[in-house]
Structures are given as C-alpha cells and as structure tokens.
Amino acid sequence: MDGEGVVKRRRTAEAGRDGGDASLDEVFKDEDEEYQPYVPVHLRRQQKLQKLAARVQKPLVSEGDDTDGDGGKGRLGGRGRRGAGSGADGGADGGNAEAAPQRSFVPLIDQAIDIKQHEKPKSEGEKQLELEKEILEAQSRGKQLMSGVELAHDIKYTEPMKTSWRPPKHIREMAAQEHAAVRKQFHILTEGKDIPPPITSFREMRLPPAIFEHLKSRGILKPTPIQIQGLPAAFAGRDMIGIAFTGSGKTLVFTLPLVMLALEAEMRLPLVGGEGPIGMILCPSRELARQTYDVTKAMCEALEAAGHPSLRVLLCMGGISMAEQTAILRSGPHIVVATPGRLQDMLEKKRFNLDNCKCLCMDEADRMIDMGFEDDVRNIMSFFKSQRQTLLFSATMPKKIQNFALSALVEPVVVNVGRAGAASLDVIQEVEYVKQEAKMVYLLECLQKTEPPVMVFAENKNDVDDIYEYLLLKGIDVVAVHGGKSQEEREFAIRSFKEGKADVLVATDVASKGLDFAKIQHVINYDMPKEIEDYVHRIGRTGRSGKTGVATTFINRNSSEQILLDLKYLLREAKQRVPPVLLAIPDPTEKFKATVEDPNVECGFCSGLGHRITECPKLAQQQRSQMAGSITRHVGGGEF
Template sequence: MLRDRLLDLGLCISNTCAMSSPKRKRDDDNQIQFTDDDYVPYVPVRERRAEKYRKLATVLRKPVEREDSEPDSDQDAPRAGPQSNVALIDQAAELKKKEKPKSEVEKELELEKQILQAQTQKKALFSAQELAKDVHYTEPLKTSWRPPRHIREMSSAQLDEIRQKWHILVEGNDIPPPIKSFKEMRLPDAIVRHLKEKGITKPTPIQVQGLPTVLSGRDMIGIAFTGSGKTLVFTLPLVMLALEAEVKLPFVPGEGPVGMILCPSRELARQTYDVAMGMCQALERHGNFPSLRVLLCMGGISMAEQADALRKGPHILVATPGRLQDMLEKGKINLAGCRYLCMDEADRMIDLGFEDDVRNIMSYFKGQRQTLLFSATMPKKIQNFAKSALVQPVVVNVGRAGAANLDVIQEVEYVKQEAKIVYLLECLQKTPPPVLIFAENKNDVDDIHEYLLLKGVDCVAIHGGKDQAEREYAIKAFKESKADVLVATDVASKGLDFAQIQHVINYDMPKEIEDYVHRIGRTGRSGKTGVATTFINRNSSEQILLDLKYLLKEAKQRVPPVLEALEDPNEKFRKPGGDIVEGLDVDCTFCGGLGHRITNCPKLEAQRRQQMSSHRSMHAGAGAGEY
C-alpha cells in the first residue's frame, strides 16, 4: 500500500517537471525524452567569475544616464576617474617622469630637513603625565607687573627703532616693549642700589628686552654672547616673584619654592646662587622687605648646612639635575606651587645627557609654569624644539647664536704636541694675570698644574675628578686673586663669570665648536676686551678646524695660513647662483658650526655612537641574564 502511494507521488512530480519544460517531450509510455536542444555546455567557475567582472567593469565605464526627474544633489556622486583602468604604480611612475629632476644640492637640503625634523620631535619640557593626557597650554601666565604708561603708549616704529639701535632681534606675538633703564622697569630702590654697588648702572642689550619680557610672565628663549648679562635677566624677575608671593602670604614649612633655576654644573649653580642671595639680602637690608630664602641643591655639599631654609620652605631653588632628582624622590622638596622654571645653558640641559633627568623633574610640577631657556650657543635644533614646547615664546637674540664675542681677540697658533706645555710659559707673558687655561682631559690639567707650580707660578686647578671642596677653593682663590692661573677642563667653560680675566689659553682645540665659544667667552666680559690663544696641531680634527676658520672670518679676526689652506667640502653651499638658494644658512642646524652641515656633524655622530653603545650594552646585559 505504501509502495503504491510512493509510486503515485513520484509520477506526479515527474509530470509537473515535464509540463514546466517545453523542450522535453513525452512518449506513449509517459517517459520523458531529451532532445539536442536540452544540452548546456559546462563553464568553469573561474571563467564565469571573470565574465561577471568584465560585465561589471563595462557598466562602470559607461556614462551615467540621468533622468530629468533625478535631483541635482546627485551631481556629486562619485564617478570613476579618467585613468581608472591604469594601475596606481604606473600612474606614480608617470608623474615621477614629469617632475623636474632635483640637483645634488636640493637632495642634500631635503636630507638635512629630515634629519633636523627627526631630532626636534622630542618633548623633554613636558612631563609624562602631560604627554599621556595630551595637555596643552594656550595662554601665557599673567603677572602684576606693567611697564610705565609712556612706554606702553610708544608706537611700534619707535620700539623697533630702539631694538635696531641696540641690535636686538625678536620673534613672537605681542612682544613686551624694550626698556632702557632699571628705574623705568619699576624695580625697588634697594635692587637698583645693589646693582650700582656691583658696577651695573644701565642694562645691556639682552637685559633691555629680556627683563620686561620675563617680568611680563612670557616664556622666553634668550640668546646672547658670553658675558652679556644673561644671569640677571632670569634671576632678578624670580626674586621679584618670590618677594610678591611672600608679601601677599608668608611661606610656612612645607611650602615653596615659587621658582627654580637649573644649571648644568656645580660651579655655575654656586655662582647663580650667590647672585640671587645678594639681591635678597639687599632687599632685606636696604628696603626693609621680608627675608627671602634661597636653597642651593647640588652634589658635593651637605644639605645639613641649609637645613633651616629647607625646613622653613625655600622661596627660590637653584639646583643641578642629579641632586634635585634625589631630593624630589625623597619628598624633601615640593614643586606643587612652583610656576617659574629657568634652564641656564639650555642647549646642554636639553641635550641627550639631560633629557631623561629633565622629563623626570617635569613630572613633579602640578600646573603651568613660565619657562625660560638661556644660552650663548642655541642651535636651530634646540630653538625649533623649544618653540613647540613653550607657550607663545618670545625669542630675544643679540647676535648670531653660537657666534664668538667680538670683544675677544682670537689668536690661533700651530704648536707641536710635545712643545705645548713648554710654550705655555711664553704665552703667559702676553697679558698680566689672571689667566685661564683650558685642557680637554683631567690628566692634562694635572700635568699643566704640576708643571706651572714647579716653575713658580701661583696656580690652581679644577676638573670633574676633584671633590667639591677642592673645586670651590680653587674658584674662590682665583676670583680673590690669590692665584694667578686657573687650569680647568670644560666644567669651568660655561657661565662662570671672572670679571678681571684678560687671557684665555686653549691648551688643545675642543671637540665641538660650541665649547670653544664658551671657553673664550670667559674673557672680554661686560664690554671689556680680552685675548684668547688656541693651540692647534695635527691631532686636531679637520672639521673642527673648518668651524674655527669660518668663526674667525665671521668675527673679522686674523686667519692663520694653516687654516686658510684647508679645503671646504661644503663650498658649493657658499657660492650663490645656479641651483643654490641665495641667502642659504651656511651652518650646521644641529650644533651651529660654520664649517660643516648637519649631514656630517661630529656632535650628532658622537651622539649616535653613544646611543648605539648603550643599546649594545643593554642587550648584552639582557642576554647575560637569561642564562
């Protein structure tokens, strides 16, 4: 029974299929017969897919036929471009053929821009928290200081005339006006009297524009030759800020500082501390103002000597990065209320060796701060980086960044290596004491010191290998004229002020032209003239000698024949015309040297070698720890 029903059901299905297919015929026994028309050839899947894509491409290439009833908004509908059937690689190759071929000079300039951009992407002046939260400050800090009315009402042309007269170059928005006297800067009489006692009766060019800028609360990049009075520009406004804070609400234990100054060396920190202390004592002595506490935080000294200032809360902090980090980590110093930060010799502070230290210190700030960067040598690498990190900065430039002091007579002499120490005695006869001698390494300093003592010369020596007591004794004896000669490494080359020094001797040429500029800047300070004698020989690098050659030419100094004979591989950049852009800066944008470019900068190469060696040592240590 079930079988009959299934046969009937199959017959019904067959009849239905047969009725729906007109090409199929039935015979007398109701069987379906297939004809030749029923045959369909097999097409592989790959060919069917290719045919489908061809039809789709044909449809896309046809112009779209629009009806009149179609709205006008469809005019912006995306359509295939005129070269939609040409591969992108072929289109790029075709465009490259149409471009004008670049000269070797243009290619090298593009390479320099890429190198400089890679070096200026660091953000050392921001803390890790600010970088993580993407914090951006858009407005500079406000202060209560205002210039006098008659200066505020001066026209832009009058202000530019003053800047031109003092050879001051400025960059930025809403630049504060230059002020030509301390009295018009609205400083307390006690400060003006203190400056007169120090022999400072009128401001220098960097002070004419720099002091109003800092007193206004603006971030600033200060560039001026050595001995131009930069220290006063960032120390005096900080003393005024601390005085205002103390008068409004006296400090209690645990508070402070209101501002701090970072220095790259202990000697420079000590000198800055003495300048700030002198002003604070003058305010208390001559002006009956409250006492201000200045804390010196640096290695080599016992903090117990300053326990009173630390316990009561310092108003001003002068520090070196290493000791400051230690004090911050121990919780002995609080930067929650600090809103003033100055970096003296900023090109060194932001450099590779201090970047991690500076970022770590920044993490202890709790809000926006006024940031100041000062140096005599400020390459474009540091300037571009600082402009991106500061808030609407004002750049005050007195002379080219990295240029030598024009008040120094530079003499370069070729002396054989074995004859240098003997020739020193003859060089000492050029001028009366005091004389400063620079050597590249500690062993040379000790050798020179011992040789001069044997020859009966009163001299002292400092270098990084001596303890702090010895270093401070040497500096004090030299400043007080108890010693005629000071022999030192580059620890004494940056920022130290020796007012009476007349002669600087470079026992050997430094490895970087920036160090040379700082060395010779220890003389010829505050408008006085001085002499700088430099020994060169075959041991000196040719690149540094090229830098020296063009530095002498820039300062209109005599160039010895041994330097004139040097061939310059970058001469093509110095000749205008042809493919070279006229007015091109012929200096290294990384270190400021005039005899080479960033593509062959010895300082950049040294930093790369240092990075590679640190990476190798790190990986070697990690590999050793795995076993």
Template sequence: MEDDEYVPYIPIKLRNAQKQSEAQQLPPIQKTETLFKISQNLPKKTEREIAVEEEKLILEAQLKQKSLISDMEIAKGIEYTEPMKTTWTPPRSVLSQNKTLFDKVRKKFHILVEGKDIPPPITSFDFMKLPKPLINHLKHDKNIKNPSPIQIQGLPCVLSGRDMIGIAFTGSGKTLVFTLPIVLFALESEVKLPLVSGEGPVGIILSPSRELARQTYDVICGMTKSLSNNGFPNLRVLLCMGGINMSEQREVIKRGPHIVVATPGRLKDMLDKKLFSLDICKYFCMDEADRMIDMGFEEDVRTLMSYFKYQRQTLLFSATMPKKIQLFAQSALVQPVVVNVGRAGAASLDVIQEVEYVKQEAKMVYLLECLQKTPPPVIIFCDNKNDVDDIQEYLLLKGIDAVSIHGSKGKLGFNIFNLKNVLDQQEREYAIREYKELRADVLVATDIASKGLDFNQIQHVINFDMPKEIEDYVHRIGRTGRSGKTGIATTFINRNSSEQILLDLKHLLREAKQKIPPVLEAIVDPNEQFRGQDDGSTECTFCSGLGHRITNCPKLEQKRRAELAEKRSKEQSSFKNDY
C-alpha cells in the same frame, strides 16, 4: 514572498546587449604615459635642493623624541595655551610709544625677537619698576648702570610672565635676566602671603655644573641681602648640589625656601625624599639649557617637570642654542618669545682670537711664552684632567701661582659619611675663590669651568687643546671679553685636531672678522660652492657649526654612536639575563 521583494529575471542575451550599449556611450579611454616617462619630464632638482631636503628629514628625525613635558601632563591630556599672568606691566610712558620706535630700539641694539604680543624693550632700569635697593645694588655693587641688549628685551618679557628662550653672547648679562625676576616674584609672594614650614619654593633655577650653581646662588643672595638691609622681607635661598653639607641648610629647608638654585641630580634626589615640593612653584629656569640636554640631563629634567602641580613660567638661556634644541625645547613652552642677540653659537666680538700651530711635544714650553702676552689672571683649558694636573704642577715648579679644577674633584668617595665628596668639593670651591680674589694668577681647568662662570677680570684664555665641539670653543673663549671689556683667546692646534672642527673654527673666525692663519686657510671646504645660496641657513642645524651641515655633523655622529652602544649594551644585558 512579498511583491516589493520580487526581482524579475532578465535573460543573459538581453543583459549582454545592455552592457554593450552602455559601453558605446562611455568616452574613449585616454592613453596615459608611464610613470617613468612622466618622471623624465619633471624639472630636475639641483644637488643643493636634494641636500637641503635630506637635512630637513634628518632634523625632523631628531625632533621625534619625547617632548620636554611631564608624563603626568601627557597622561591627563593637560595642555596650557595661554602664557602666565603677572602683576608687572610696563609703564604707561613706554606703552604709549609707537611700535616703530620699539623696532628702532631693537635694530639699534641688534636684538632679534620672535613670538606673539612681544613686550616692549626698555632701555633703563628706572622704567622697569624695580625696587630702589635693587637699582642701587646694580649700580654701586655690580657697576651695572644701564641694561645690556639681552636685558633690554629679556627683562620685560620675563617680568610679564612670558615663556622665553634667551640667546646672547657669553658675558652679555643673561644671568640678570632670570635672577632679578625670580627675586621680585619671591618678594611679591612673601609680601602677599608669607611662606610657612613645608611650603616653597616659588621658583627654581637649574644649572649644569656645581660652579655655575654656586655663582647663580651668590648673585641672588646679593640681591636678597640688599633688599633685607632696606626693610624688605628676608628671602630664603637654597643651594642644592653635590659635594656640600646639606645639614648647614637644614634651617632653610625647614622654614621653607623661596628660591632654589640646583643641579639636576641633587634636586631630583631632594624631591624624591620629599624635603620640599613644587606645589606652589611657578617659575622654572634652565641656565645653559642646551648644554644640560647634551650632558645627559634630559630625562632628569623631564622627571622634574612631573613634580609641578600647575602651569609654570619656563625660561631657557644659553650662548649656543642650535635650532634643533630650540624646536625641541618649545614643546615645554607656551607661546614663547625668542630673544636673540647675535647668531646662536657666535663668538663674542669683544674677544681677539689668535690661533697658533704648535706641535704636541712643544705645547708645554710654548705655554710659558703665551702667558707673557697679558698680565694675570689667565685661564688655561684642557680636554682631559691628566693634562690639567700636569700643567698645574709644571706652572707651580716655574714659580707661577696656579690652581686647578676638573670633574674628578668632587666625585663620590667610598665611605660611609661621604667626607671625601665634601672635601673635594671644598677643594674646587677653594680654587675658584682663590682665582676670583686674585690670589692665584692662573686657573687650569677642563670644560667644567667654561660654561656660564663669570670672571670679569680675565684678560687671556688659552686653549691648550682645541675642543672636540665648536660650542665648547665658544663657551671657553667667552670667559674673557665680558661686560664690554676686550680679551684675548689663544688656541693651540696641530695634527691631533680634527679637520672638521678646524673648518668650523675657520668660519667662526671669518664671521667675527678675525685673522685666519694660513694653516686654516689651506683647509678645503666641501660646502664652499653652496655658501651664499638661499637655502635658509648657513650653519649646521644640530650644533650651529659653520663649517659643516647636519648631514656630516660630528656631534650628531657621536650621539648616534653613543645610542648604538647603549642599545648593544642593553641587548647584551638582556641576553645574559635570559641565559
């Protein structure tokens, strides 16, 4: 054994003596209180603080879902940190202005913005560097002479290449904010390097319903036609949705579309079949984004994201976009700008809201009295398709020109050539066309017609049933009072309406400074004692309802039940397969 490894032996007596002397030099052990006594001395949280913490935990649990980005980007660790760059810049005359002036403009038009390096608001189309034919098209064909508040701030953001969440009242002009830039980007791409067969699109606009997709398609076609009539290159626009004969658009697909307007299912199907690709697509917009996610298209949208090869500019628009959807959607956005005109989920201030208590058996008769309030056109909303058909038949028997649409019109038929689907979709489009061209006085519909459809001449909306979600109510009444005009919304309520939705309606009316009927005033609000307290919000963070919090949100409860039912169904299916 080497000397440096030798350890001398110390007797036990001597070691004990050393330990005793070291212990005497240590400071005395402090006597501590028990955790129970410490907790008793802590300041007690109020009932409201406990509730707010609970709401925060619930919201965080809802946000722990898969991000709205593609699996390919997650697998490769691709993360974009800088916004897209475009060749568009605001004019020098605008950039040279003081930033305090920008704040004054936003304050004047009630525009709230969040984000970094926000582009300046521009109050004139002439200063947005738009082609002259487009300005003339807006002024003469569309009667849009000046930009609306959402357009004042939204158009500079989108034209600058920024990802954006746009929230504004129904009928405030959101469609123009995402359709005009996509036309300009496609035009620039065609001028620089024309598309050839197998290329395109440059941009995609996704809509939750066929009617909304058709309407957006028509808006874009109007712009492209005005450009081509004035010597600009012809831009090809493709409409992808169920119920139409795609062979009619085969030439557009063959030559390469510049712009695609689609519903999620049909777009996914066409990409799977490789009819076109998203290799050069740099513009992606979701119209009525929150409704699309709520309607179950979330997985389809995430799958669509995987078809993009490079970074894209992502835009999300809606009139009702709760904080939960905003936070969840921001996973797909890069340094997003949030442009908000009014509270998300608030009703349009241009709509006079009337709520009337009508017994279930008296609704049909009272409907005729309500139709006397204003001249046509009028739209009647129902919760189910059977009521839609019954009301249309009743009105026709009374000599009123009425058309109808609901989800079952346009469903797939059981035949080889899928003729029934095409014919039913033609019936839906015929109803919309007859109504828009004022050949029908009344449109009876389910919520399929409540989201995004633009009927500028509607003076009266009748809710035959109070919808189950306050967001649907906001979208329904938003079909009137558009583009600065005033409209009326009449809603029938009775014992069949849930107290929770009526409480939401009560606070929505109060927010819009509308008359609240006694039947709603009588409903007791369990959260009344907490209203006005500074807890950061006065609404449900899941659905934007004003009459409840996220802890008792009916929409969240419905979602949980659906998830539980789906889980049970999978377990039963797995059990059957095992045995």
C-alpha cells in the same frame, strides 16, 4: 514562435481594441521610442566614474561644446558603448559625459611619470637642504620638554601665565614701528606672538629702588641688549628662549624676575614650613650653581637691607652638606638654585615640593641636555602640580634644542642677540700651530702676553694636572679645577682665582660654562676642544661686559680636521685673522655653500659652520653612544 512575436501581437491587439484602426507602422514607431537597449555593468560603472570626474576635475571641453560633431554624444560614440544619450544615464547627462576630461582615462602611474617629466629638477643644494631637514626632524621627533604625567594625560596649556607687572603707559602707547626701531638699534631678533615691548632703562621697568642701588654698586648702569627685551618678557610671565653671546648679562634676565616674583608672593602671603619654593634655577655644573646662588642671594640681601621681607635662597647641589641649610628647609625656601642630580634626589626624598613653584629657569639649557640630564629634567618637571613659566638661556642654542624646547613652551618669546653659537666680537682670537711636544714650553711664552689673571683650558684631567705641576715648578701662583677634585678643592680654587690670590686657573670644560670672571684678560686653549660649542664657551670667559680680551688656541695634527673647519668659519664670521694652516684645509661643503643664499649656514645639530648636519661629528658620536648603549642593554638582558 519566439517571445518577441507574442508581445508584438498582444500589443497590436490591444491597440486595435483601443483605437480600432491603428496601423502597424505606428505601433513599431512607439516601440522604438520606448525601447532601451541593455548596457553592460562595467560600462555603466565607467559612465558613473566619468560623470564623477567631470564634477571633480575641470572639464577640458566646455559643456554643450559640440566640437565632435556627434550631437552631444559621448566621446567614444556608439549606442552600445555609451548609450548614445538615450538611456537613463546617457540621455540626462550627455553634456556632462562630453565634459569629462580625458585625464581620467590615464593610469595613475602614467600621470606620475608625466608630472615628474614636467617638474622642474631640484638642484643639489635643494636636495641637501631637504635631507638635512628630515634628519633634524628625526632628531627632534618624540622628544618633548614635558613631564611624564603631562604626556600621559595629554595636558596642554594654551595661555601664558599672567602677572601683575605692566610696562609704563608711555611705552604701551608707542607704535609697533617704534618698538621695532629699538630692536633694530640693538640688533635684537625676536620671534613669537604679542611680544612685550623693549625697555631701555631699569627705572622704566618699575624695579624697587633697592635693586637700582644694588645694580649700581656692581657697575650695572643700563641694560644690555638681551636685558632690554628679555626682562620685560620675563616680567610679563611669558615663556622665553634667550640666546646671546657669553658675558652679555643673561644671568640677570632670569634671576631678577625670579626675585621679584618671590618678593611679591611673600608680601601677599608669607611662606611657612612645608611651602615653597616659588621659583627654581637649574644649572649644569656646581661652579655655575654656586655663582648663580651668590648673585641671587646678594639681591635678596639688598632688598632685606632696604626694609623688604626676607627671602630665603637654597643651594642644592652635590658635594656640599645639606645639614647646613636645614633652617632654610624648615622655614620653606623662596628660591632654589640646584644641579639636576641633587635636586632630583631631594624631591624624591620629599625634603621639599614644587606644589607652589611658578617659575623654572634653566641656565646653559643646551649644555644641560647634551650632558645627559634630559631624563633628569623631565623627571624633575613631573613634580610640578600646575602650569609654570619656563625660561631657557644659553650662548649656543642649536635648532635641535630650540625645537625640542618649543614643543612644551606656551606661546614662547625667542630673543636672539646675534647668531646662536657665534663668538663674542669683543674677543681677539689667535690660533697658532704648536707641536705637541712644544706646547708646555710655549705656554709660558703665552702667559706673558697679558697681565694676570689668565685661564688655561685642557681637554682631560691628566693634562690639567700636568700643567698645574709644571707652572708650580716655574714659580707661578696657579690653581686647578676638574671633575676629579673634591668640592672643597674646586670651590677653593675658584674663590682664590676670583679674589686675585692666584694668577692662573687651569681647568677642564667644567669651568667653561657660565662662570663670570670680571677681570680676566686672557684665555689659553691648551688643546682644541672636540666640539665648537665648547670653544665658544671657553673663549667667552674673557671679553665680558663690554671689555676686550684675548684668546690663544693651540692646534696641531692631533686636532680633527672637522673641528678645524668649524674654527675657520667661526674666525671668518667674527672678522678675525685666519692662519694659513686653516686656509689650507680643503672644505668639502664649499661647493654646496656657493649654491645657497646664506653661505654661513650652521649645522642644525651643533651650530658648527664648517660642516653640514649630514657630516656632524657630534651627531655621529651620539649615534655611536646610543648604539653601544643598546648593545649593552641587550647583552645584559641575555638576548645575545
């Protein structure tokens, strides 16, 4: 006999003992009700997955909807397949099994193909923008304007610094719409959280009377757009990125708040030897550092003449003897104006420290990073012992540098007057095609366009020396500046030109960044620079402080086609005349620019308008330099 028969007879006997007359049909009926068929393991797993899919995904068929006509059985039907709702899982969750979507049976690869088929195809412009975004993110990844100590210990500041300055009550009580109207009136674009209100008068900024008189003596009667919004933000202790065209008054936006911060600290607790500075200004070139030092020292002297405490300013740059400033170092400087190389050397020698430094200003910040001072700046920041206010300013601030700086600033305020990298509208730009052999002769004709003083820019030192000697032979009072000259020669040339003792200054790009020549009327580019940012800085030496100026640029076949395309779009943006030689250059990005909303979309790496970041010559040059440096290191280390 098989086991099943034994079980049936035992159950029958038990039924007979209990009930006495229980029939065989009743016994088998009870067996059918208790019987649970075996469901294979893989089918039970499939049922569980279907129930999970029914809970996570939206059911295709509502629960209880008997559209199949199978009384709530599973979609596949059959007692052996789904248990027909009679098992522990099937009977209790028959409705959920019915509601399970058919999508769960489709393989993932088929789902992906289906999504792609129904997805709206991207245009060439959208694909290009996505690629550019990836490249820009790759360039900014891993770079932060923070010290090595802060990165190692994961130190992050979440709150901006607090100061005692507050705007007047009537300005604080103005509605947000009124502040927005002021910004719109002066074409000020801002980004950030809790932006301080713009103030259109120096008197309402609560400055000492001595500062008013000093500014008035220099012909500064009312703030410029960058000062209207930048000064309140700096006075309030906010980190800031200031972007405005050359000659717009950016220097005052960071020197004046720094002087006021040092004055307040000195009045509360005077500095003694071994202390200081309270604030620091970094500049990319010696000429700019000297000019910033003169501006800052003049304000401190004006305050001292009015009876305020004396503020000591230290100039720290290469080419000068620090022995002359030993007295300032011994007493403790309030403000340090420096170039990165010499400052790093002084800090490592412990001539002074940054324990009490509360403010760091970087003038021409993007050029400083591009010139290879990035590691020096990060090393300098490692000497800070606490949080500091960081102010970054430039006329050309590409997105790459902005993203790089925003990584370390605390709730920064971005103040932008005009497009970053745009040329000043007060400069009349003239572009002329001149053959290489005729440039020197034609230069004499261009010098007669306006009265002196005139600046002439050349790309390399040899051209500067050749132009200088040629103009001397022609009887013109001329001086020259380039990196190969001693610091005394460079300072003598700049001073002679500013004082009117020389009519023409011939220089390389060391004199193109931030230098202020109030009376200059004409700038001549003897050759087109390799980067459009250098062109913007060069022509910015004229047309400053609301005055108009002229910029003449020589181009020929030696100029790269890429930089000429950038020049063409820059002229169009400034509504200047575009010569036929530039109009004849074919633009490969013309088709792409026709498909985007803003045709004047600049390169995120160098702010050039004539190319995209995928064809950026500056990015390509940087990558070649990095590759060459990597190969040099490998060869030096013996890996090849």
